[in-house]
Amino acid sequence: xxxxxxxxxxxxxxxxxxxxxxxxxxxxxxxxxxxxxxxxxxxxxxxxxxxxxxxxxxxxxxxxxxxxxxxxxxxxxxxxxxxxxxxxxxxxxxxxxxxxxxxxxxxxxxxxxxxxxxxxxxxxxxxxxxxxxxxxxxxxxxxxxxxxxxxxxxxxxxxxxxxxxxxxxxxxxxxxxxxxxxxxxxxxxxxxxxxxxxxxxxxxxxxxxxxxxxxxxxxxxxxxxxxxxxxxxxxxxxxxxxxxxxxxxxxxxxxxxxxxxxxxxxxxxxxxxxxxxxxxxxxxxxxxxxxxxxxxxxxxxxxxxxxxxxxxxxxxxxxxxxxxxxxxxxxxxxxxxxxxxxxxxxxxxxxxxxxxxxxxxxxxxxxxxxxxxxxxxxxxxxxxxxxxxxxxxxx
Amino acid sequence: xxxxxxxxxxxxxxxxxxxxxxxxxxxxxxxxxxxxxxxxxxxxxxxxxxxxxxxxxxxxxxxxxxxxxxxxxxxxxxxxxxxxx
Numbered sequence: 001x002x003x004x005x006x007x008x009x010x011x012x013x014x015x016x017x018x019x020x021x022x023x024x025x026x027x028x029x030x031x032x033x034x035x036x037x038x039x040x041x042x043x044x045x046x047x048x049x050x051x052x053x054x055x056x057x058x059x060x061x062x063x064x065x066x067x068x069x070x071x072x073x074x075x076x077x078x079x080x081x082x083x084x085x086x087x088x089x090x091x092x093x094x095x096x097x098x099x100x101x102x103x104x105x106x107x108x109x110x111x112x113x114x115x116x117x118x119x120x121x122x123x124x125x126x127x128x129x130x131x132x133x134x135x136x137x138x139x140x141x142x143x144x145x146x147x148x149x150x151x152x153x154x155x156x157x158x159x160x161x162x163x164x165x166x167x168x169x170x171x172x173x174x175x176x177x178x179x180x181x182x183x184x185x186x187x188x189x190x191x192x193x194x195x196x197x198x199x200x201x202x203x204x205x206x207x208x209x210x211x212x213x214x215x216x217x218x219x220x221x222x223x224x225x226x227x228x229x230x231x232x233x234x235x236x237x238x239x240x241x242x243x244x245x246x247x248x249x250x251x252x253x254x255x256x257x258x259x260x261x262x263x264x265x266x267x268x269x270x271x272x273x274x275x276x277x278x279x280x281x282x283x284x285x286x287x288x289x290x291x292x293x294x295x296x297x298x299x300x301x302x303x304x305x306x307x308x309x310x311x312x313x314x315x316x317x318x319x320x321x322x323x324x325x326x327x328x329x330x331x332x333x334x335x336x337x338x339x340x341x342x343x344x345x346x347x348x349x350x351x352x353x354x355x356x357x358x359x360x361x362x363x364x365x366x367x368x369x370x371x372x373x374x375x376x377x378x379x380x381x382x383x384x385x386x387x388x389x390x391x392x393x394x395x
Numbered sequence: 396x397x398x399x400x401x402x403x404x405x406x407x408x409x410x411x412x413x414x415x416x417x418x419x420x421x422x423x424x425x426x427x428x429x430x431x432x433x434x435x436x437x438x439x440x441x442x443x444x445x446x447x448x449x450x451x452x453x454x455x456x457x458x459x460x461x462x463x464x465x466x467x468x469x470x471x472x473x474x475x476x477x478x479x480x
Contacts, residue, residue: 002447226441235438239417240466285415288443288467293397295411384437385430 008176011185013212017045017253018031019367020205020214022228024048024193025057026168027352028220029175029186029344030360031367032089034048036182038361039368041216044184049191053172059290059322060353061245061267061279064126065102065163068351069118070392072163072378079375080358081127084166087357093174095166096272102163102258103137105307111263115158118394120162124365132157137194143254143310150306152263161272163258163268175360194231201340202239216367218343223288223323225346236333237384238347239323241282242289244296246319248311262394264303278304282324282350292319292390324350334363334379335372343367344381371389400470404456418442419461424469436450 018041021028025048032046048054064084065076088095108113112131119129134146134154146154180186187209194206196213206214219228229236249275260267265281280300283293297319305311326349327333333347345363348355362373372380383389399407418440425437440446445465454457463472 003465114463139450155447224443226439227443233441235434237437237439239439240443284408286448286466287416287469289397289469291397291469325441385433387439 002082006178008103008173008186010188011045012184013045013187013190013207013209014043014048014131015210016043016204016213017185018214019216019218020212021046021218021220022205023221024176024186025055025056025174025220025222026053026175026190026356027348027359027363028218028221029172029179029355031218031345032180032184033175033182033218034067034185034361036179038069038278039364041368042183044179045212045214046121046179046186047187047192048186049207049208049375051171051188052186053177055061055133055224056322056324056348057168057222058350059245059320060168060350061269061277062165062168062271062353063102063163063267063269064166064354065147065160066354067102067104067122067158067160067163067394069121069394070331070390073392074122074127074391076096076358077355078125078138078357081162082229083357083361087174091174091178092150093170093177095170095174097164097166098100098272099162099164100257102160102260103132104158104159105137105259105261106155107261107263108155112156115156119158119190127339128161130159130161130368132159140275141255141257143308144259145307148340154307165258165271168176168247171356175356192228192231197248197339202342207232213394215341216321218363218367219337220345220363221238222346222348222352223325225325226347230307234338236325236347237327237381238274238333239286240250240288240323241285242287242291242321243282243324243350244280244292244300244319244321246278246292246297246300246316248278248314249278249317249364251314261307266300266304268304268308269380278316279328282326283321288323290321290323292321324348326350329389330392330394332359332379333381334359334376335366336380340382398464398471400450400460400462400471402452402455402458402460404458405452407457408452410450412452412454414453414463416451416459419447419449445472
């Protein structure tokens with residue numbers, strides 16, 4: 001583990017800034033980085049109540065992909081996926097970007113047809129998508145059981161070759177270091193407790209380290225967004241639900257791709273280190289507790305074992321969960337908050353990690369210019385009142 | 396297990412027997428304007444702490460019940476009321 005001093009110096013916040021970013025996770029740090037790099041606002045602080053990456057940024061499953069469905073979101077996810085490629089050089093920090101390819105299994109003709117339809121949408125947006133037969137899948141993933149033995153046999157798969165993984169801690173430290181080099185004050189242990197609002201315009205924040213004034217305030221607090229909404233006296237269109245993840249002991253390399261079953265709600269990949277990351281679905285109820293449960297772990301493991309029988313010996317060594325603030329239309333809320341100077345980058349559910357570069361870039365553009373960029377224009381809070389919710393159907 | 400829910404009909408049971416029904420809200424007047432209905436449908440208090448919420452005992456008595464649960468600690472307060480008899 002890096003110490004704060006060797007990599008990055010946490011700062012005490014000053015009394016006033018051009019921009020305050022609330023939330024020291026990937027989205028907040030990325031927004032601060034792109035603000036400092038591309039825009040004129042130079043005095044920027046990132047306020048984090050715990051330590052950087054303590055929320056979803058340190059709890060995700062490292063997956064990056066663009067195989068969504070809605071035409072409103074596809075160009076955004078495509079750009080985000082492409083941005084990861086150049087980031088290691090740009091941030092001068094190896095993010096371990098590995099575009100290993102994502103294989104999403106279908107267990108029926110209906111699912112295959114649905115994937116073909118989704119693939120057409122994705123290809124129209126310029127995203128490479130291929131369909132695989134069970135024999136082709138078996139060649140790519142020898143350990144996967146594609147026989148009729150399984151309860152829901154594999155009928156085929158959708159292959160998303162540009163999908164893959166990025167090391168989440170590396171991404172976090174990369175953005176934090178780069179933002180720090182550009183003069184951003186990264187303040188850990190500073191909790192925002194309220195907002196200073198004067199005649200409809202934000203003028204700063206109340207914090208555990210006193211009041212700090214700012215021309216602009218940006219909210220990037222991940223799964224905790226409704227706590228910020230309560231400070232503002234409003235509601236956000238989200239429900240916070242945990243998602244649980246497990247990892248196994250280290251094993252010799254045997255799995256080259258990210259394999260997922262959307263139908264059975266599991267996905268798995270073998271990291272460069274050799275452990276398998278086993279991911280699942282959202283918990284069945286609302287919770288703000290990053291717990292893990294025997295029921296979720298055992299169900300997930302049983303389902304994955306059905307298709308990877310050779311993993312029967314593998315031991316699960318760790319489990320964790322992260323909080324996802326989910327909207328009903330599987331799309332985030334970005335842009336105006338209804339209060340001048342206060343911008344939002346929230347409601348990222350379980351798809352926040354892959355979106356980091358583009359969300360940071362366009363949040364910064366919106367903060368600096370006050371104009372909503374084209375690629376995030378469908379993500380506004382107003383869509384819930386104008387019958388223009390995003391028509392996303394893919395998890 | 397995360398916590399237990401004390402069903403007034405069936406006693407203390409696993410939450411996996413239930414279907415979570417979300418936070419309790421006040422249904423708007425049928426003649427309310429579109430904004431009120433959108434607020435009701437899409438926007439949530441999403442409380443971190445105690446809230447009143449609906450649970451459907453799908454694998455039990457089949458009743459919708461209202462409980463007060465702390466969404467941070469999962470502490471469940473005593474039952475207030477039973478609906479949908």
